[in-house]
Amino acid sequence: MELVEAIKSRRSIRKFKDQPVPKAEIEKMLDAARWAPSACNRQLWEFVVIRRKDIRERIAREACFGQKFLLGAPVIIAVFYDDTKERQDEDHPAKHDSIQSASAAIQNMILTAHSLGLGSIWAGSIRHMMKLNKILHVPSSIRPVAIVAVGYPAETPKPPYRRPFQSFVHYDQYRQGPATYPNSPDPEDWSLEALSAYRAQVCWFGGNISPDFILERVGFQGRTYSTLMEYAERLWPVSGRVLDVLPYAGGFLAGLLKIAKNPKQITAFELSEGNVEFIRENLDGFSLPEPLFAVGTDTELKLPNGPYSFITCFFRTEKMPEPLHLLNEMHRVLDSSGTLILAAELKGLTGIPRMLPGKHKTLHTSKWWNTGAVKPRSKRVILSWIRSAGFEITESRVLRSHGLVKSLARQLFRIQGDTLILVLKK
Numbered sequence: 100m101e102l103v104e105a106i107k108s109r110r111s112i113r114k115f116k117d118q119p120v121p122k123a124e125i126e127k128m129l130d131a132a133r134w135a136p137s138a139c140n141r142q143l144w145e146f147v148v149i150r151r152k153d154i155r156e157r158i159a160r161e162a163c164f165g166q167k168f169l170l171g172a173p174v175i176i177a178v179f180y181d182d183t184k185e186r187q188d189e190d191h192p193a194k195h196d197s198i199q200s201a202s203a204a205i206q207n208m209i210l211t212a213h214s215l216g217l218g219s220i221w222a223g224s225i226r227h228m229m230k231l232n233k234i235l236h237v238p239s240s241i242r243p244v245a246i247v248a249v250g251y252p253a254e255t256p257k258p259p260y261r262r263p264f265q266s267f268v269h270y271d272q273y274r275q276g277p278a279t280y281p282n283s284p285d286p287e288d289w290s291l292e293a294l295s296a297y298r299a300q301v302c303w304f305g306g307n308i309s310p311d312f313i314l315e316r317v318g319f320q321g322r323t324y325s326t327l328m329e330y331a332e333r334l335w336p337v338s339g340r341v342l343d344v345l346p347y348a349g350g351f352l353a354g355l356l357k358i359a360k361n362p363k364q365i366t367a368f369e370l371s372e373g374n375v376e377f378i379r380e381n382l383d384g385f386s387l388p389e390p391l392f393a394v395g396t397d398t399e400l401k402l403p404n405g406p407y408s409f410i411t412c413f414f415r416t417e418k419m420p421e422p423l424h425l426l427n428e429m430h431r432v433l434d435s436s437g438t439l440i441l442a443a444e445l446k447g448l449t450g451i452p453r454m455l456p457g458k459h460k461t462l463h464t465s466k467w468w469n470t471g472a473v474k475p476r477s478k479r480v481i482l483s484w485i486r487s488a489g490f491e492i493t494e495s496r497v498l499r500s501h502g503l504v505k506s507l508a509r510q511l512f513r514i515q516g517d518t519l520i521l522v523l524k525k
Contacts, residue, residue: 100214109210110259112218113168115250120174124215125249128176131211132204138196144204144244145179147235154234162231163246168220172248177231178205183240201244208247218252221245257383260376286420286472294420295370295397297471298347298377323518324354326498327413327442330520332358334438339408343367344429345415349378353385355411362388366407370397400424405432410439416484417444417475426488430525439490439523444475445497447516475516485523494522 100108129146137144149155150173158177159169169175180197205221212219223245225231231243280297281288289297331354335341341364346352356362365388369375375392393403400421410429416422429439478497485492498518 102210105210105213109213110218110252110256111220112248112250112252112254112256113171113220114253115168115171115173115218115248116253118173118251120217120250124212124217125174125176127215128208128211128217128249131207135200135203135207137200137203141184141197142200143181143184143197144201145181145237145241147177147179147237149175149177149235157234158231158246162225162227162234163222164224164226166222166224168248169222169246172220172250174249176208176247176249177235177237178244178247179237179241180244181240182242198244205245205247212249216251217249218254219247219249221247254384257380259380260373262373281472284472285474286418287474289420289472291370291400291420292397294418294471295374298370298374323442323498324351327351327411327440327520328354328358330440330522331355331411334409334440334522335360336364336408336438339364339434339437340405341365341409342402342405342407342411342432344402344410344412344425345369345418346378347415349381351411351413352378353382356385356387365391366393366403367391368393368395368402370395370400400428402428402432406434406437407432408434408437410437412439413442414444416441416481417473418471422476423484423487426484426490430488430490433525435525437525438493439521441485441519441521441523443481443519444473444516445481445519446475446477478519481519481521485521490523490525492521493524494520496520 125148129148132144132146133142149158152170155169155172155175158175159166163169178201180201182197185197209219209221225243225246228243229239231237231246232239232241237243280293283289286294335358337360341355341359343352343355343365346367346369352365352367355365359365367378369378369392372394375394378392379387395401395403400419410433412425412429416425419425433439482492496519498520
C-alpha cells in the first residue's frame with residue numbers, strides 16, 4: 100500500500116472481529132513506532148501491550164470513560180513517555196518534545212496497522228491517568244499519552260468530513276478566516292456563522308451512534324432521551340411533514356428515525372453542509388431516508404417553508420445567539436393545527452463555582468468547551484419567549500436531573516440543570 104493511500108484510507112475503527120492478532124503483527128507496528136521522529140533522538144517513549152481481557156476491562160471501566168471499543172479490541176497498546184528525562188519547567192519550549200515524539204510514534208503504528216489489514220483507533224481521552232499507571236504497574240514519573248486499540252475491523256466507516264484545503268492553509272502569513280471563535284460560553288457573543296463552524300469542526304462527538312448507545316449512557320442524559328422519545332411517539336402525526344430543528348450530533352434524530360411511523364416524513368434542518376456531514380458520519384449504519392436534510396445558510400437562520408404538522412427542537416434555544424428568532428421561525432412554519440415539542444436546559448442555581456475567580460468566564464473553562472457556547476435560561480425567561488412568539492402551551496413538565504436533593508446539589512456545582520419540556524400549539 101502506498102503511503103498517501105494509507106493516510107487517506109485509514110479510518111478509526113470502533114468495532115473489531117473476535118479474532119486474535121498475531122504477536123508478529125503487533126511487533127511490526129511497534130518497530131514502525133520506534134522509527135518515528137524523536138526530539139534529540141532521546142526516544143523516551145514506552146509501550147505496554149495489553150492482551151488480557153480482565154486488564155482491558157479495568158482500564159476501560161476505571162481510567163477511560165467506559166469506552167467499549169477498548170473491550171472489543173483483542174489488543175490495546177498504552178503509550179507513555181518518561182517524564183524524568185524531560186524539562187520540568189512548564190514554560191521551557193522543550194517541555195513537550197516527548198509528547199510530540201510519542202504522538203509521531205502512534206501515527207506510525209496506526210498507519211502500519213492499516214497496511215497490515217488491521218484496524219485501530221487512537222484514544223487520547225484518558226480520564227484517570229494515575230489509575231492507568233496503577234493498573235499497569237507503571238511508575239508515576241512515566242506519563243500516559245494515549246491508548247491505541249487494535250484488531251481486525253468489523254466495520255468499514257465512510258470517509259469523514261474534512262475541512263476545505265483553503266480554509267486552513269496560509270502562505271507567508273496567517274490570514275483571518277471567515278469565522279472566528281469568541282472565547283465566551285455565551286452564544287449571544289457569537290455569530291451564527293461562528294457557531295456553525297465550531298459545531299462542524301471542533302465539537303467532540305464523532306463516530307457511529309445509535310439510540311441504543313444513548314440509552315446505555317449512565318444518568319440523566321439517557322433518562323432525558325427516553326422521556327423525549329416517549330413524547331414524540333405519543334404525539335407523532337399519522338400524516339403530514341415532520342421537522343427536526345438543528346439535530347447537532349444526531350442523537351435525538353436517530354431516535355426520531357427509530358420511532359417514526361414513516362421516516363420519509365422527517366426533514367432535518369441544519370445550517371451548513373459541514374454540519375450535515377458531521378451528522379451523517381455519526382449515523383453511519385442507519386438506513387437514512389432521502390432526502391433527509393434541508394440545509395440553510397450559516398449567516399441567517401431561516402427554516403425551510405412549511406407547513407409542518409410536527410416540529411421537534413431539543414436543547415437548541417440555549418445554544419443560539421437569538422433564541423426568540425428561532426421560536427418565531429418555528430411558529431412561522433408550523434401548521435395551524437400542528438404541534439411543537441421544545442426541550443431546554445434550565446438555568447441552575449447560583450452556586451459556589453460562580454464565586455471562584457475566573458470560573459466559567461470563558462468557553463474553554465466552562466463545561467461546554469467541547470460542544471460550543473451554551474446559555475441555559477430560567478423557566479420565566481423561556482415562557483416569556485413562548486408568549487412573544489405566539490405559542491400556546493398545552494403541556495409543561497420539568498424533568499429533574501435526579502431526586503430533589505441531588506438535583507439541587509448538581510445545579511449548585513453546575514454539573515447539570517433540570518430540563519423544561521413544553522408541548523406547544525399555535
